[in-house]
Amino acid sequence: MSMTVPAIGIILPSSNRVVERVTKSILHDYPGVDACFARVPYDGHPADGYNLVPFLQSAAMLAQARPGIILWNATRGALLGFEPDRTLCALIEAETGVAATTTALETPALLKSLGLTRIGLLQQGDAQEGGQLVNTFATQGIAIVARRDLGIRDNFEASRVSGAEISRLAEELTAAQPNAILIWSTNLGGHALAGALTAKLKLPVFDSATIGTIAALEKVALGYQNLDSKRSSAAFKAL
Known part of the structure; x- marks a missing residue:
């Protein structure tokens, strides 16, 4: 067989x-x-x-x-x-x-296993959702020290955010001195960018998908x- x-x-x-x-x-x-x-x-x-x-x-x-x-x-x-x-x-x-x-469920587990608990967050929702994520991640031992909220309501539109825009916002998050950046939507095109951003920003950049x-x-x-x-x-x- x-x-x-x-x-x-x-x-x-x-x-x-x-x-x-x-x-x-x-x-x-x-x-x-x-x-x-x-x-x-x-x-x-x-x-x-x-x-x-x-x-x-x-x-x-x-x-x-x-x-x-x-x-x-x-x-x-x-x-x-x-x-x-x-x-x-x-x-x-x-x-x-x-x-x-x-x-x-896997994301907080991964971040904590790597000792990365100060996170810069780029997420597709509005400011209210961003604030809610600050609270929920805190319950898992993850502090969101800076964030950028894209304000997208139609999930399909997240897939149309350009790589240049994602990269620009990720770079802005470094001002808060996080120890990692998290691109938080599986419909944002972070996968192809994470490696180059990690090298450029000199800190880990994670794509949720x-x-x-x-x-x-x-x-x-x-x-x-x-x-x-x-x-x-x-x-x-x-x-």
């Missing part, structure tokens, strides 16, 4: 134009890993959580492809206070038998001897 190719399953928002591109870019270095995608509506969720029906439907379809993990590659959970993402993961795992995680994808890869690696998790973590340890 031939060996099953390891895979990550990814749920993304309906209006996202970036996550699939980022995933394919990262997986270029992992020819032995597949990625399977499903979408859920961006709108129509309660203010304090998620409409769980489309999530469970998408997760059930992804589970048929037998991924090692299902990732919700979006940042909404941080705005909600992280607990709804924990609930979502528990439900997906109970319904499908597949481990689940989210970009929002990248964080989720690499976290999923590392968790899948635990179950497959032929996938070296050191290669995926190197993308961050090099910083």
Whole structure:
């Protein structure tokens, strides 16, 4: 019997134009890993959580492809206070038998593991959402010492923000002397910029879609001897 190719399953928002591109870019270095995608509506969720029906439907379809993990590659959970993402993961795992995680949950864990707790934040929402993120990240031991709020209401528009604009705002954040910068929307094109910005600004610059994808890869690696998790973590340890 031939060996099953390891895979990550990814749920993304309906209006996202970036996550699939980022995933394919990262997986270029992992020819032995597949990625399977499903979408859920961006709108129509309660203010304090998620409409769980489309999530469970998408997760059930992804589970048929037998991924090692299902990732919700979006940042909404941080705005909600992280607990709804924990609930979502528990439900997906109970319904499908597949481990689940989210970009929002993986980000504070990554930052704290690297000792990076003073963060400059670039996020797509308005000032009210920015202030809320300051509070919710603080509950996870992460201090947002400076931020730039793009004021975007239509999620699709985040994918149209230019690389030059993202780079300019990231550079502005360094005035507050953070020990890392976080591009906080999986629909902002930060993945292609993070390496050059890290070199230029001389501090780590993290893209949220990248964080989720690499976290999923590392968790899948635990179950497959032929996938070296050191290669995926190197993308961050090099910083």
